[in-house]
Amino acid sequence: MATMSSADTLSHAANENVGAWIQHHVQNSHAWHVFPGVEIELPHIHPFHFLGMNIDLSITNHLVMLWVVGITLFFMFYAARKSYEKYKLVPKGFAAILEIFVLFVRDEIAIANMGEEHGKKFTPLLITFFFFIWISNMLGLIPMFSTPTGNVNVTAGLALITFFSTQYFGIKEHGFLGYYKSLVPHGVPTLLSPLMFVVEIMGLIAKHFALTIRLFANMIAGHIVLFAFLGLIIMFKSYLVSPLSVGFGVFDYFLELLVAIIQAYIFTILSALFIGMSINPEH
Amino acid sequence: MLNLDPGMIIWTWITFLTVLVVLSKVALKPILATIENREKTIRNDLEQAEAQREEAQHLLEKHKEMMAAAESEAQKLLKEARELADKKRQELLEQARLESQKLIEQAKAEIQHEKESALASLKAEVADLAIGAAEKIILHNLDEKKQKAIVDEYIKSLPKNMNN
Numbered sequence: 001m002a003t004m005s006s007a008d009t010l011s012h013a014a015n016e017n018v019g020a021w022i023q024h025h026v027q028n029s030h031a032w033h034v035f036p037g038v039e040i041e042l043p044h045i046h047p048f049h050f051l052g053m054n055i056d057l058s059i060t061n062h063l064v065m066l067w068v069v070g071i072t073l074f075f076m077f078y079a080a081r082k083s084y085e086k087y088k089l090v091p092k093g094f095a096a097i098l099e100i101f102v103l104f105v106r107d108e109i110a111i112a113n114m115g116e117e118h119g120k121k122f123t124p125l126l127i128t129f130f131f132f133i134w135i136s137n138m139l140g141l142i143p144m145f146s147t148p149t150g151n152v153n154v155t156a157g158l159a160l161i162t163f164f165s166t167q168y169f170g171i172k173e174h175g176f177l178g179y180y181k182s183l184v185p186h187g188v189p190t191l192l193s194p195l196m197f198v199v200e201i202m203g204l205i206a207k208h209f210a211l212t213i214r215l216f217a218n219m220i221a222g223h224i225v226l227f228a229f230l231g232l233i234i235m236f237k238s239y240l241v242s243p244l245s246v247g248f249g250v251f252d253y254f255l256e257l258l259v260a261i262i263q264a265y266i267f268t269i270l271s272a273l274f275i276g277m278s279i280n281p282e283h
Numbered sequence: 284m285l286n287l288d289p290g291m292i293i294w295t296w297i298t299f300l301t302v303l304v305v306l307s308k309v310a311l312k313p314i315l316a317t318i319e320n321r322e323k324t325i326r327n328d329l330e331q332a333e334a335q336r337e338e339a340q341h342l343l344e345k346h347k348e349m350m351a352a353a354e355s356e357a358q359k360l361l362k363e364a365r366e367l368a369d370k371k372r373q374e375l376l377e378q379a380r381l382e383s384q385k386l387i388e389q390a391k392a393e394i395q396h397e398k399e400s401a402l403a404s405l406k407a408e409v410a411d412l413a414i415g416a417a418e419k420i421i422l423h424n425l426d427e428k429k430q431k432a433i434v435d436e437y438i439k440s441l442p443k444n445m446n447n
Contacts, residue, residue: 124306132302
């Protein structure tokens with residue numbers, strides 16, 4: 001929904017605070033701004049209380065974007081699979097390009113961090129992480145759409161999947177006690193072990209918290225910078241700044257394209273590393 | 284921006300896990316299996332090619348060895364045949380020489396023998412002739428002059444080279 005709908009909002013927000021306007025654009029909402037002036041109101045679901053939390057399962061803009069990402073991924077990979085079926089062992093065209101990334105995730109991320117056996121098992125999860133985040137990151141660069149990974153709840157949800165995977169597969173591999181014992185590194189004096197255990201648990205939480213914030217902050221920062229450049233035109237109330245604003249805006253746009261894949265890669269490789277560490281603590 | 288919204292987290296999980304399951308089932312597993320299959324095929328083909336190359340090398344070496352052996356065998360046979368032929372020729376020459384020697388020897392003996400018998404018969408003839416000549420001289424009752432002329436004439440009538 002970046003540039004196109006911003007023109008529409010510009011007229012309303014022209015004299016208002018540019019900061020509020022930027023906030024409005026990067027925040028989640030209950031409507032999908034399809035075209036300038038055209039909004040689809042998304043259904044509200046009455047919130048309920050569970051474990052002391054107020055859970056609101058209403059359909060929001062970012063959720064719709066996640067679904068768009070999911071559907072896009074489905075068609076991408078479905079087409080790729082068709083290509084494999086058509087050309088037997090070696091696919092052509094789009095599937096061949098997709099295969100570069102699939103093999104990259106498998107060999108350089110999964111197998112490199114988890115070893116041959118576990119790496120192959122986790123490859124589907126890591127490929128889904130990579131493409132899900134990558135497409136999410138890029139979605140906000142297309143008019144009408146927004147970036148779901150610019151929502152901290154989405155990135156927290158993804159990081160929690162990594163967190164639960166580390167715990168689940170770690171316990172599955174070493175047993176409940178065995179796994180939590182393996183958190184404390186070897187060679188630590190017995191007296192220090194309880195302290196180290198607490199530190200390691202904190203580290204565990206911090207790692208996944210960092211995973212959440214890194215992706216979220218990177219994605220939202222790019223959008224804020226992009227809108228800030230365009231907001232300069234409003235703030236100076238002059239068309240003369242527009243070449244500079246648009247120039248830097250385009251530069252930032254390309255930077256975002258780069259950041260989109262880099263962040264997807266970082267999230268994926270860190271997930272692989274964390275899961276790999278919980279399965280093989282010695283490494 | 285940073286307000287926590289558990290509903291969104293839950294929706295993220297639902298969406299992500301659905302995508303994960305569907306994608307794995309529909310595309311990722313078949314694609315990864317195909318890729319692995321292809322890698323295995325390539326590895327097998329390469330190994331097979333390597334094995335075949337080695338076998339070919341081996342066969343080539345064996346072939347070369349056989350060629351060399353055949354060559355030396357042929358060379359040996361040729362040499363042997365040449366030696367045999369040489370020996371045979373020497374033998375034949377020697378034999379021929381001995382044969383000719385023997386023939387010459389025989390011929391010489393024959394000639395000697397012939398000559399001796401010829402001389403013996405000549406001697407008898409000469410004696411007969413001398414008697415015949417003496418008879419004529421006596422018959423004619425001659426003087427010394429006539430006698431000499433008759434002997435000369437007789438000697439002249441003899442074959443010329445009988446001075447042995």
